[in-house]
Amino acid sequence: xxxxxxxxxxxEALKTQIEAARKAVGxxxxxxAASGVAPAxxxxxxxxxxxxxxxxxxxxxHWSTDNNLSSLSSIGVFRLMVSASQDxxxxxxxxxxxxxxxAVPLKSSWVMTCAYAPSGNLVASGGLDNMCTVYNLKxxxxxxxxxxxxxxxxxxxARFLSDTEILTSSGDTTCALWDLETGKQKTVFLNHVxxxxxxxxxxxxxxxxxxxxDSLAKLWDIRDGQCKQTFQGHTSDINAISFYPxxxxxxxxxxxxxxxxxxxxxxxxxxxxxxxxxxSGVTSxxxxxxxxxxxxxxxxxxxxxxDSLKGEKVGVLSGHDNRVSCTGVPEDGMCVCTGSWDSFxxxxx
Amino acid sequence: MSNNSAGGLVxxxxxxxxxxxxxxxxxxxxxxxxxxxxxxxxxxxxxxxLLMGVPSSDNPFRPPKSCALF
Numbered sequence: 001x002x003x004x005x006x007x008x009x010x011x012e013a014l015k016t017q018i019e020a021a022r023k024a025v026g027x028x029x030x031x032x033a034a035s036g037v038a039p040a041x042x043x044x045x046x047x048x049x050x051x052x053x054x055x056x057x058x059x060x061x062h063w064s065t066d067n068n069l070s071s072l073s074s075i076g077v078f079r080l081m082v083s084a085s086q087d088x089x090x091x092x093x094x095x096x097x098x099x100x101x102x103a104v105p106l107k108s109s110w111v112m113t114c115a116y117a118p119s120g121n122l123v124a125s126g127g128l129d130n131m132c133t134v135y136n137l138k139x140x141x142x143x144x145x146x147x148x149x150x151x152x153x154x155x156x157x158a159r160f161l162s163d164t165e166i167l168t169s170s171g172d173t174t175c176a177l178w179d180l181e182t183g184k185q186k187t188v189f190l191n192h193v194x195x196x197x198x199x200x201x202x203x204x205x206x207x208x209x210x211x212x213x214d215s216l217a218k219l220w221d222i223r224d225g226q227c228k229q230t231f232q233g234h235t236s237d238i239n240a241i242s243f244y245p246x247x248x249x250x251x252x253x254x255x256x257x258x259x260x261x262x263x264x265x266x267x268x269x270x271x272x273x274x275x276x277x278x279x280s281g282v283t284s285x286x287x288x289x290x291x292x293x294x295x296x297x298x299x300x301x302x303x304x305x306x307d308s309l310k311g312e313k314v315g316v317l318s319g320h321d322n323r324v325s326c327t328g329v330p331e332d333g334m335c336v337c338t339g340s341w342d343s344f345x346x347x348x349x
Numbered sequence: 350m351s352n353n354s355a356g357g358l359v360x361x362x363x364x365x366x367x368x369x370x371x372x373x374x375x376x377x378x379x380x381x382x383x384x385x386x387x388x389x390x391x392x393x394x395x396x397x398x399l400l401m402g403v404p405s406s407d408n409p410f411r412p413p414k415s416c417a418l419f
Binding site for chain 2: 003004007008010011014015017018021022024025026027028029030033034037040041043045048049079095096191226227228229244245246248249263265266267270288289290291292293308309329332333334335336347349
């Protein structure tokens with residue numbers, strides 16, 4: 001018993017030490033530092049496409065990074081995306097034409113996430129079946145290539161590193177790196193004490209961040225499985241997370257109705273995106289190419305646009321008739337896609 | 350969560366080990382971090398289509414041109 005008391009005391013002392021270390025470098029905040037920056041222009045985006053095809057709530061979407069040199073005429077064009085709906089389908093869309101390119105029927109319709117591999121060859125989905133299923137889009141008939149089955153809770157997010165590795169986050173409070181050739185977990189990331197809801201890969205793919213229902217965001221080393229840093233501040237579930245394009249910061253979105261930016265090198269929150277009038281949870285977020293604009297989807301059917309440096313709301317995407325559940329900006333930054341429980345996806349720019 | 354004291358102790362030890370690791374990292378000043386972020390954003394602003402606006406001639410999502418057939 002004595003040892004446990006000692007451990008508890010040490011834990012408390014370390015927490016105090018960490019807070020003091022953060023305070024010691026906390027000489028300003030992002031909004032103050034950006035006070036001299038010209039405000040972002042008022043952002044008024046128009047709906048360019050409404051993608052109709054799903055028959056139920058859309059839960060996730062992900063842009064392809066494949067520039068499709070072989071299949072389409074234009075070079076450097078990022079146009080394909082995958083969406084997942086609880087109608088039990090993944091749909092692959094050509095965002096430029098608005099046409100459906102492929103449909104993948106799912107064994108389990110309780111899907112919560114989908115992902116496009118960087119190569120464009122594979123897509124993945126998962127949800128309440130606790131599994132991540134990987135499909136090959138390039139075989140004459142779309143085939144299931146692997147069913148990754150080891151999580152003991154729902155699959156909330158999946159992201160491919162390549163055609164041979166995928167990262168998942170789960171309601172079982174863990175994240176995992178899988179080998180797609182063996183179908184087994186290579187590394188399990190253990191430290192969250194609540195359901196993991198989202199993850200984002202760093203641009204260099206050596207680290208990733210996860211957000212969970214314990215209201216914490218964590219930075220992990222992909223290769224050694226170590227949790228490197230923990231970010232506090234949110235007061236409810238973190239549903240969305242993304243690396244800033246500079247790779248030195250992350251943005252999170254939470255049920256506490258705020259988004260936050262945490263700087264990795266200062267190891268703390270540097271700005272919070274919130275408004276007293278906003279009392280809906282954040283479901284999803286995506287960043288514009290420079291990182292200046294944050295597109296955050298909310299339960300109140302809107303997607304609010306924030307100036308990431310100054311913390312001001314600079315626009316809103318209104319048009320969905322239900323919760324915005326997912327957002328994404330393609331690699332060329334040419335548009336933003338929103339997906340909703342109203343069963344539609346919209347492309348805006 | 351384990352109720353027995355052995356499981357509780359192991360869990361606490363892991364927690365302390367993790368906290369020791371996180372306490373030991375190097376931190377830079379927020380003013381430095383914020384300055385770098387600002388610089389990155391501003392340097393890349395001109396390449397950001399959603400920030401700059403997309404001219405309709407370059408917009409792959411622009412309304413399709415109507416085709417008049419006489």
